[in-house]
Amino acid sequence: MQAPSIGGVMLPRGKGETIRLSRGASLTDFAEKINANPASLVQVMFNLGEMVTATQSVSDETLHLLGEEMNYTVQIVSPEEEDRELLESFDIEFGEDEGDEQSLVARPPVVTVMGHVDHGKTRLLDAIRKTNVIEGEAGGITQHIGAYQVSTEVNGEERRITFIDTPGHEAFTAMRARGAKSTDIAILVVAANDGVMPQTIEALNHAKAAEVPIVVAVNKIDVEGADPAKVRGQLTEFGLVAEEYGGDTMFVDISAKQGINIEGVLEAVVLTADAALDLRANPRQSAQGIAIEAHLDRGRGAVATVLVQRGTLRVGDTMVAGDAHGRVRAMLDDTGKSVKEAGPAMPVLVQGLTNVPGAGDNFLVVGEDRTARQIAEKRAARERNAAFAKRTRRVSLEDLDKVLKAGEVQQLNLIIKGDASGSVEALESSLLQLDVGEDVDLRVLHRGVGAVTETDIDLAAGSDAIVLGFNVRAEGRATQAAEREGVDVRYYSVIYQAIEEIEAALKGMLKPVYEEVELGTAEIREVFRSSKLGNIAGVIVRSGEVKRNTKARLLRDGKVVAENLNIEGLRRFKDDVTEIREGFEGGINLGNYNDIKVEDVIATYEMREKPRG
Incomplete structure (x- = not known):
């Protein structure tokens, strides 16, 4: 097959060689690897039905497609591998050799608490903190930094444990997805009265995928209907067999609310770490x-x-x-x-x-x-x-017309701001996993930590995006900017509520609910005829206020005779005004509607979006 030529320049076709490219590479990056002109690769892509610029980050599929056409094998370098190569170029080793055996010392296990919502994860963490207040600490107050260390005595020896306090298993997964082995042991909290629930199974699967040992804390043993034996039986189906049943998983019955057997959980963590893990590290290296x-x-x-x-x-x-x-x-x-x-x-x-x-x-x-x-x-x-490549919608010449037609592809643009990067990552990864079919596309245009700013509002206004604030609010003039630009800013403090609402919006269920708000009523005292404007109502405002450019209905003898009218003009004496308040007189022009009589009542109103929850 003849090599493609652009303006008489032959493109160098490969012989099946492998080209290594990073995720989100451009055609220019590809061209550098094969000593070609980037413009010629743009033409090749055009011939393949893809419109791509030379410097645009393209998806993995596009790079593979171009590789096949040019007879090269394209290998996409994973972010972890690329990071390793980047550090090696600076002669830095990450997570490799820790030195000889003599350099290693025992280190505390790192623990994450997981489980179904309302089963007592936060209560358990609070109980562990309270029973482990370090002596001399002012009033027993701890600072929330997302992680903390506690100590417990096991077999007469003081042992330390590090707890990571994350927003549930979403953040746990977000960390794991980035190749971070952050956790040594997972505590799975299951309520004795509820038993195994959907999120319990989800959390369990996350822990198994991360290949970390699990300690089960059976909580709420003090409430009515508690059945710890039932929990043990249910979890056996998922491969967690209690030690008393001949398995190797430690189950501890607790009440986080009453503070019952909290030390037992800590002891189970230490014993599990000793039995299943060799936790040692070299403290003499660079951190x-x-x-x-x-x-x-x-x-x-x-x-x-x-x-x-x-x-x-x-x-x-x-x-x-x-x-x-x-x-x-x-x-x-x-x-x-x-x-x-x-x-x-x-x-x-x-x-x-x-x-x-x-x-x-x-x-x-x-x-x-x-x-x-x-x-x-x-x-x-x-x-x-990599983010640009992920965002880019591949549009071929064949379906370009289809995509451009309004309504063909629905797209919801989001800007996510949160109080901490863990929350933002967790929310973003959960939202991007929503599956609502191919007709709807979800794009996270920007995510960041901190309050919603004017810059966020500007970006949202320019791209028809919704701003999600997780445990943060708009600051300074951002609120006024949002109102002025008509940007929808939604605030959440519960991650699941945000996910549910966005999913509902994607499925077209969450249409805004509007309610009618009455603004004021005006009684017609006199009708003036104008050759230019038609009939003008001379009125006195009986209640509230009448505003220009609002909706109105006409009442005669208490019955509605006309709906959906517009207050197109308002006058006080000879001046045009925007509103007339209660007790004042003025003139109202209802546009093309002229069937008005003395003693008719003009009731004005506006439709406002009803706030949710």
Whole structure:
């Protein structure tokens, strides 16, 4: 087969060689690999029925399609592999060698609590905190940083456990999807009165997929109808067999509300860790780990809760976390105390980053600020390209006309803002998993941490997007901007409510509900005839106020004689006005409607969207 030629230039066809490209690569990137002119690849794609510019990030399918046409095998490099190669180019090893046996010391297990909504996950975490208030801590108050350490005594020895306090299994999955092995053990909370529920099974599957051992906390044993034996029987069907039934899963009966047997849960975690895992790390390396949570603090700027997985993190270290970088200015533990260093499995709140990293982003300490900035910038560019490629709808020449027709493809654009990166990631990944058929497309145009800003409103106005605020509100002039531009801003504090509403909107169920709001009534005292404007009603406003450009209906002897009229003109004496208040007289022009009589009543109203919930 003859090689394609553009303007007489022959394109270099391959012989089946493999080309490695990153996710979201452009035709220019492809052209560089095969020493070709990017413009010629644009033409090749055009001939294949795809309209793509030379610098546009394209999807994996487009790259494979071009590879087949040019007789090359295209290999898309995974983000993890690309990150590893990026770090290797700076002579940095991530998560590799931890040194010899003598360098390793035991570290605490890292635990995530999962389970069905309302089964007591938060109550259990609160109970664990209360029974483990560290002595000397002011009034037993802990600072919420998304993770904390507790201590318990097992066989006469004090043992520490790190708990990650995430928004349920969605954030757990979001972290795992990024290749972050954040959790050693999962505690599955099941209510003794409810038994196994849909989200229990979901949480269980997430934990199994992450290949982490599970400890089952059977909660609410103090309530009526509690049946811990039934829970054990139900979970046997899912491969969790209690030790008393000959299995290897520890079940602990508790009441988080009453504080019953909380120590038993901690002991079960330690024993499971000892039996199933070899938890050791080298504290003498440069620190590496993951960012669990991150948010914008009004006083301290970008702060991130990081979990040190190996090495020791110290104040003054230069670190990179995802596409954020900076020098560690200060570190706080979960009690709010300043600490100078944090060893393996210790969570700390770090100040000094340039921007907010994502939940599950890897962090590492590097030698120089310049290196940190270069790594962060390359990661940011890679993320951006991958996001653009994911967003791009592939439109072929054949179906272009179809797509352009209004209503062919319904698209819902979203902008997500939240209080912490974990919540935003969890919400975004859950929304993108919604399956509502091929006629509806969901696009997340932007996501970020912090209040809803004017910039968000501008972006939403320009792209017909809905803004979702999760545990945040609009700040400054953003509220007025949203009202002025007609941007729909919705606020949520429960992740499932947001998912349900967006799913309903995608399915076309969530049409706005409007209610009629009466503005005012005016009694006609006199009718003036105008050759230019028709009949004008001389009125006195009996209640409320009459506004120009609102809807009206005409009542005669208490009966409606005309509906859906418009107040097109309002006058007080010789002046045009926008409204006439109760007790004042004026003139009303109802446009083309002229059948008005003295003593008729004009009732004005407007349709307002009814707020939900």
